[in-house]
Amino acid sequence: MAEPLAHHRPGGKPLGTAATRRGVRTAERHGSGRASGSAGIIRVASVPANHVYVRHLSPPEGDRVTRLADPRPCGAPSGSQQWWPPVMLDPGWVDEHADTFDVFHLHFGFDAQTPEALRELLGTLRRNGKPLVYTVHDLANPHHLDEGEHRAQLDVLVPGADRLITLTPGAAQEIAARWGRTATVLPHPHVVEPAGLLRPRPRNGRFTIGLHAKSIRPNMDPLPVVRVLADVLPELPGAVLRVDCHPDVDDPESHWYAPGVLDELRRMSREGRLELSVHDYFDDDALWDYLIGLDVSVLPYRFGTHSGWLEACHDLGTTVVAPSCGFYAQQRPCLIYEHDRQGLDAASLRDAVRTAYAERPAWRADPVERGAERFRIARAHEAIYEALL
Structure with missing residues (x-):
């Protein structure tokens, strides 16, 4: 997968x-x-x-x-x-x-x-x-x-x-x-295999907010979302922002070429506003390691319907902040911010992240019920x- x-x-x-x-x-x-x-x-x-x-x-x-x-x-x-x-x-x-x-x-x-x-x-x-x-x-x-x-x-x-x-x-x-x-x-x-549903979550003292831009599919608009997350970070003691991206977005020969995106992310990383990780596609084990290491996963979609990523986060106990487009909130419990083809409402995103930080929702799937x-x-x-x- x-x-x-x-x-x-x-x-x-x-x-x-x-x-x-x-x-x-x-x-x-x-x-x-x-x-x-x-x-x-x-x-x-x-x-x-x-x-x-x-x-x-x-x-x-x-x-x-x-x-x-x-x-x-x-x-x-x-x-x-x-x-x-x-x-x-x-x-x-x-x-x-x-x-x-x-x-x-x-x-x-x-x-x-x-x-x-x-x-x-x-x-x-x-x-x-x-x-x-x-x-x-x-x-x-x-x-x-x-x-x-x-x-x-x-x-x-x-x-x-x-x-x-x-x-x-x-x-x-x-x-x-x-x-x-x-x-x-x-x-x-469920997305994660049954044994993974029982995997304990790590405890490292950090509150990690993650945004994975992948190869920046057409329904993604990551930079406006990243800017808001970086701005709200100083309000959240002990919180860090991790941004992942695939290298093909920086390749002019690639179908996924998105000029300027990695340049801005690298600049924000140098300024200490985020931690940037550029890598190829995760295999299953690496993806589960990544997701369970996050406290919050922010989905930067501006249109869509359903999400397997949201299901995997639910399996592993990672809180999802999802956009208002689509029907993500009907799939599994998550926090919603306003984001669609018309644009991003920054205030709603800041509020959702603050809520995730303050309340630490425990929305992990019950393995028996998932089975x-x-x-x-x-x-x-x-x-x-x-x-x-």
Whole structure:
């Protein structure tokens, strides 16, 4: 799993469509039921399968649901866990593998697909008698500055899916208002593995406020947030501000190039206003070490919907200060400041950080309840699949 968790959907070249179809299967030939020999098992073509959110849709001991492994994309290194761009989104793959799955479940990874390509995918699923479940993680894509492309994709997927799932009541209300569809609300399962839910938090005497700018995705506006955090720091005895960033934002050849950002952060670091750490993506263990070492994690988003980062912080007991955009406060307990496409309200951010410092909220997930919640989420998915079949 890459550092940005449920919201890391690397783009890729459009998969296109197959010019020829081998072994085209129709609904008349196969019907909508399960293939013979799959007694009691529900086989799901999940896009993706090897992502922590999807893996945790099943309980640790397993259940009736089995998810197909992600096909290796062309050009991906042998033995790698790379799932993007998802091969299953090619209608040709659906035609050739229709007898290997019962339900198609889309989560994310369709960033590079045109609305026309998604319509063809839906048509191919219908022709093969395969129901589509779509979990609406993002109503605004954090990787797209322009909302138009993602809206056009949603205008195909949301009306075309047989069943819809989303993570919060607010997202479900927006889906109902925009498309007249009902989405089942199921919470995000835990992100950190069960053993990590029991990990004790460190005690070092410092109050560490963290902001991770990552590679500065289009939905991030870190510098205004960092400036406010640095200004409020002198009011908080013993507090430090840690800012992390990936080096590609300083590379003119990189897709993520953000000129001037690291220059300002380095200047503020030299002035003693923050501690700057520039590094490549964390692996899972390094990410958990980073998050559990923070008292507060500030999300510098100006648009978005849900957050896997917030879920990981909840697993580890790190307080989150989240923006008012999206539905973060409906996901897990957090402090909210005003930040959206129109800009940042500095006073609300200062107040949220002061509250976190003064009150030290204890919002860590209970490991037993997190496990029980995962079981309930798994059973709810199984029931949705079964009803469709």
